[in-house]
Amino acid sequence: MDAIKVLILMGSASDKPVMAKAEAVLEEFGVAYKTLVRSAHRTPEATVQAVRDAEAAGCQVFICAAGMAAHLAGVVCSKTVRPVIGVPIASGPLNGEDALLSTVMMPPGLPVATVGINGAKNAGLLAVQMLAQHDDTLTEKLLADRKAQAEAILAE
């Protein structure tokens, strides 16, 4: 795996349209990332291997998206001490409420920073904010982004 700062994992290729918003944020901020489809249930060994490979490639933050019984972020959290951001995906008959609870309700000692249902954009931004703790250029870009958001609202 080439050097990366963020690994995006998703439980199914059907999650790709939602997770494109996280990818867009990382591209906008110039953060090196890789995206893989890996499932906690369907490909458990490959999921763990992806975490190992990503850490060896310098990964600092994991973004994990899954729908229904969404255990991907929790499993990844169990294999790394890097921050894990969970994105519950709206899929299946419960429209993401199942994934939200599965992702956010981690046992004490294993935190997953969970964004809203389909909250891929915020997941990308939260990853950038984590990386910005040690990167002044990213901090400046984040401040400019917030300013642009405010100006857009005030111009309405």
Ligand code: RP5
């Ligand atoms: C989850 O089940 C995936 O993350 C996806 O959101 C959902 C449905 O998966 P597919 O049946 O579309 O592969 O594991």
